[in-house]
Amino acid sequence: MYVCLCKGITDSQLRAAVAEGNTEFRDLKQELGVGAQCGKCIPVALAILAEENAKAQLYYEVA
Numbered sequence: 001m002y003v004c005l006c007k008g009i010t011d012s013q014l015r016a017a018v019a020e021g022n023t024e025f026r027d028l029k030q031e032l033g034v035g036a037q038c039g040k041c042i043p044v045a046l047a048i049l050a051e052e053n054a055k056a057q058l059y060y061e062v063a
């Protein structure tokens with residue numbers, strides 16, 4: 001699903017970028033440009049970022 005219409009960024013792209021180590025919003029903004037224009041995608045991008053960081057945290061706690 002498209003998260004950022006201004007830059008054409010999907011949730012899959014965001015999740016992949018987080019998995020590659022972009023664990024802060026500023027990293028995603030720099031890497032993909034998410035939220036760099038109108039900013040309407042920022043709340044959804046932050047939710048996806050939090051979800052992916054929580055998954056990674058669970059992984060490290062179990063491993």
Ligand code: FES
Nearest residue numbers: 004006037038041
């Ligand atoms: Fe992402 Fe506009 S929808 S900057």
